[in-house]
Amino acid sequence: MKKRVELLAPAGNFEKLEMAFHYGADAVFLGGKEFSLRAGGHNFDREELVEAVKYAHARDKKVWVALNIIPHNDEMDALPEYVQFLEKTAGVDGVIVADLGILEIVKENSNLHISASTQASNTNWRSVKMWQEMGASRVVLAREVSLENIKEIRAHVPDIEIEVFIHGALCMSVSGRCLLSNYMIGRDANRGDCAQSCRWQYNVMEEDNNGDKQPVYSEDDPTHIFNSKDLCTIEFIDQILDAGVDSLKIEGRMKGIYYVATAVKVYREAVNRYYEGNFKYSEKWLKELETMSHRKYTSGFYFNKPNSDSQNYNNRNSYSQSHKLVAKVAEKLSENEYILEVRNKIFTGEELEVASNNGQPKIIVLPEMEITKKRITSMVTDANPNSVVRVKIDADINRLDMIRRVLPEAE
CATH class of the missing domain: 2.40.30.10 (Translation factors)
Structure with a gap:
């Protein structure tokens, strides 16, 4: 019998965790107060983490904890004790890491399941294989990977778990490694504090050979660096499952309970239909995903590289919901x-x-x-x-x- 894929949901706090499981998630990913790449989120303190894992395990669900910041020297000393807490006290199912130093600390201080974060920018099978050889049990592929690339990675590295994003926000920079927010207002995207400066409106000036400056306009007036549409794969989720992935990840630890519940419910129904052997895309799934606040949808990199049609040009009305x-x-x-x-x-x-x-x-x-x-x-x-x-x-x-x-x- 074919192994069933994991449906993985974001849990920015305990209420979102509860909703994710109620609406059909197999697992959640969350952040603690320490070493997590979502500085603006509620996140879980140690007591809350223990309760979250108890709640999940009582329902035969799993909890993955993000340790995916890009750390500096002064943060490394506290990591061994925290890793030991995650395994021995909280009993989490695994951690998500992006940094090789954190990977080494996790291996030295625990037997935790290790996932290589999308922040590690894995876009080819050799990179995936290296993470496997270094101790990772799962690799969260970069969002910049096509469906064909996923199949090739699976063929070359058949004995590692592969996780892919299926829904949520897309970043202008490869795997979120961006310095724009830090440069603009001192909020570091690689420390979990991105201000999404790429989605702001800008007035662009062009300087000619005489030093004269002329404004550059887009068709709808405001110019954007890259205000991407949101990823949505519901129309071709069966093709992603056919590629042999192990986990389907919904982005959005900062989103509300309605987003979490609705996204999980729709993809749960689609995945169930797939394993029942009678999968047929239903327009009601997309209609339901459009009920929640979202930017217009795109298929991301799954079939080709995003083009001009993959952007939202009107930042004043970027979001819609029914x-x-x-x-x-x-x-x-x-x-x-x-x-x-x-x-x-x-x-x-x-x-x-x-x-x-x-x-x-x-x-x-x-x-x-x-x-x-x-x-x-x-x-x-x-x-x-x-x-x-x-x-x-x-x-x-x-x-x-x-x-x-x-x-x-x-x-």
Whole structure:
């Protein structure tokens, strides 16, 4: 029987981890407070890491921890103890590294599964083989690798796990090794603090032989260095699976719970369909991925090098989405009574959709809500973000289901 691929989701905090597993992820990748390449994320302190692994393992899921910063000398002394904590106390399933010095420290201080990060820029089979010989069990290929390249790498190095990105943001620089943000405002992309300066609007000037400067305009006026569209592979995910990869990675530790849940749910359904032997692309998958905030989609490098059509030129309206998350079902009290955590303002009488971890969205009409403020419980007709309300809804809804609003332009 063919080994099933791992569906790997981002977990920027515990809530996102919980949503990722509920909606079908096999594993999550996350960062600790130390040595992780997402400085702006919540990340997990040591106590939270221990709890995250317990939660995952109780559900037969896995946790990979990112140790993928490009470190300097003053950070190396603290690494051995942290690696030992990850293995012996937290019990994580493996670590993701980009630096050879960190690789050596992990090998010296643990028996952890090691993944070579996409930051290591692996684009050919010899590089992959070298990482294997140095102790890596898995290589996360660079995003700049085509489908044909993946097949060749698999053919030359058949006994190493291969992980590829299937959804999320794309970077203008090979494997994210960029100095633009650091140069512009002192925020280092290789330290997890990228300001995405490539996506800003610029006025470009050209200097002629006489020293005169003339403005350079793009067709739509603002000039961009590289404001890439987002990667989306749902239309050809079967071809990626045919190539023999071991893990499908969804980018986005900084994204919200609706993004994580929706992306995982769609790709979970597609992967399941593949292994059932009756895979056929469904347009509803792409429509569902378009419900969440995203830049327009591109196939990235999978079939050819990105061209001018792979960029978003209008930075003022770079993102689009057809739906907005308004609440999460925090608790099911009885057959028709629920506790909702409100994320965007909701109103009695409005028609909303409930998105669960299986099946099609359900239409509901929001009833009057019960809310408690300063020990006084009252019925209300609207509820603001960050409030918690009790509602009675005659529909089959479950804990962690998401309630969303169709945006006017999507109707």
